[in-house]
Amino acid sequence: MSRPEQVAPADVYYNEEEAHKYTTNTHIIDVQKRMTERAIELLALPEDSTCFLLDIGCGSGLSGEELSENGHVWVGLDLSPSMLNVALEREVDGDLFLQDMGQGVGFRPGSFDGAISISALQWLCNADQRGHVPHKRLARFFGTLYAALARGARAVFQLYPQTPQQMGMITAAAMKAGFTGGLVVDFPNSTRAKKMFLCLFAGVAAEVPKGLDGTEGEDGQAGPSMPYSRKDRDAHFGKGKGKKAATKSRDWIADKKERRKRQGKDVRPDSAYSGRSRGPKF
Amino acid sequence: MRLLTHNLLQCHVKGCSTNNYPLRVEATNVVHKEADFNPEFITHMLQKIEWNALRTTASALGVAELPEILPLSMEGQEELLKQIHLVLMETHIMDGKLVCPGCSHEYLVTHGVGNMLLIEDEV
Numbered sequence: 001m002s003r004p005e006q007v008a009p010a011d012v013y014y015n016e017e018e019a020h021k022y023t024t025n026t027h028i029i030d031v032q033k034r035m036t037e038r039a040i041e042l043l044a045l046p047e048d049s050t051c052f053l054l055d056i057g058c059g060s061g062l063s064g065e066e067l068s069e070n071g072h073v074w075v076g077l078d079l080s081p082s083m084l085n086v087a088l089e090r091e092v093d094g095d096l097f098l099q100d101m102g103q104g105v106g107f108r109p110g111s112f113d114g115a116i117s118i119s120a121l122q123w124l125c126n127a128d129q130r131g132h133v134p135h136k137r138l139a140r141f142f143g144t145l146y147a148a149l150a151r152g153a154r155a156v157f158q159l160y161p162q163t164p165q166q167m168g169m170i171t172a173a174a175m176k177a178g179f180t181g182g183l184v185v186d187f188p189n190s191t192r193a194k195k196m197f198l199c200l201f202a203g204v205a206a207e208v209p210k211g212l213d214g215t216e217g218e219d220g221q222a223g224p225s226m227p228y229s230r231k232d233r234d235a236h237f238g239k240g241k242g243k244k245a246a247t248k249s250r251d252w253i254a255d256k257k258e259r260r261k262r263q264g265k266d267v268r269p270d271s272a273y274s275g276r277s278r279g280p281k282f
Numbered sequence: 283m284r285l286l287t288h289n290l291l292q293c294h295v296k297g298c299s300t301n302n303y304p305l306r307v308e309a310t311n312v313v314h315k316e317a318d319f320n321p322e323f324i325t326h327m328l329q330k331i332e333w334n335a336l337r338t339t340a341s342a343l344g345v346a347e348l349p350e351i352l353p354l355s356m357e358g359q360e361e362l363l364k365q366i367h368l369v370l371m372e373t374h375i376m377d378g379k380l381v382c383p384g385c386s387h388e389y390l391v392t393h394g395v396g397n398m399l400l401i402e403d404e405v
Binding site for chain 2 (some may be wrong): 049050052073075076084088095096097098099100103104105106107108110111129131142144148
């Protein structure tokens with residue numbers, strides 16, 4: 001599957017249809033929610049206090065709802081009008097802006113107590129229009145964001161960099177703007193559960209939090225979405241006890257349908273004819 | 283858009299760095315939405331907002347008449363805090379435009395969503 005940022009610019013890609021997924025697809029909602037929870041945790045805000053936060057690439061307001069649930073007041077920026085329309089329909093609590101983060105964050109110095117961004121920063125590495133120069137856009141974004149944050153505030157970006165070079169470019173731009181901090185990688189050993197958080201500090205040098213690796217115990221915090229132990233992995237890939245169902249067999253079809261259902265894809269309902277044998281061909 | 287957010291917003295057109303605040307509100311629709319009163323948050327935000335800008339905006343929109351000078355300590359100022367809460371958190375600009383006093387750039391506001399996009403040569 002190709003990445004959204006390789007398909008079209010954000011304001012084009014997130015059209016009505018794509019935005020609609022963000023309200024109906026439970027898998028997307030669940031993943032977004034969990035990443036936001038983790039991002040809030042990494043923000044390390046003072047406990048039980050209401051903070052004024054910025055959500056960059058707020059989209060349909062899924063991450064914003066999570067911020068509201070945690071009692072914070074927020075402002076969201078997004079480039080896609082369709083996504084913002086969905087956010088309006090959902091009646092989110094935050095103030096919304098149609099804004100391109102590469103054009104800078106137009107807020108007064110020291111406005112925010114923190115900033116989060118879920119799966120948005122990698123868009124900045126694209127040059128979608130004539131005149132877009134990624135490193136200039138990154139510099140402008142980080143420069144204005146640094147100014148808009150209060151001293152001691154953090155900015156946490158969950159992102160999907162395409163290449164290590166891209167990650168390097170983003171980090172270098174952030175450091176140049178004056179941020180300190182670094183990358184937090186959760187579940188580095190799992191291809192799918194692996195999540196990267198760029199954790200930046202404005203004005204203070206603090207220790208970069210450690211990434212989760214699935215050994216924290218069952219405290220319900222950002223649990224792994226993929227098995228990580230040897231035993232679980234073997235079971236998942238059908239090693240050890242029990243063999244994988246033969247390809248195209250009835251069990252195999254049932255497994256596949258089950259799996260695709262979990263992924264939130266369209267699956268035909270089971271019937272007496274699902275995976276029945278077809279008899280010998282002429 | 284809450285007036286709280288408006289108070290923290292400045293024009294970000296290239297080269298417009300002086301006299302780019304506060305954005306003048308030319309609203310066609312301002313609504314009042316109830317919000318939970320949180321005195322700690324209001325006191326916290328008072329450090330960040332620009333009082334004079336808030337005062338002029340509030341009186342221009344006819345929401346409330348705020349005192350000229352903010353008391354040094356907010357303790358025991360329940361009435362004033364409630365008034366500030368009404369202005370900051372419960373007053374929303376729904377439709378209209380925000381105009382930069384310096385470069386006269388107009389930022390449109392529709393359904394409460396501010397359009398902060400700039401065209402190429404303004405970045």
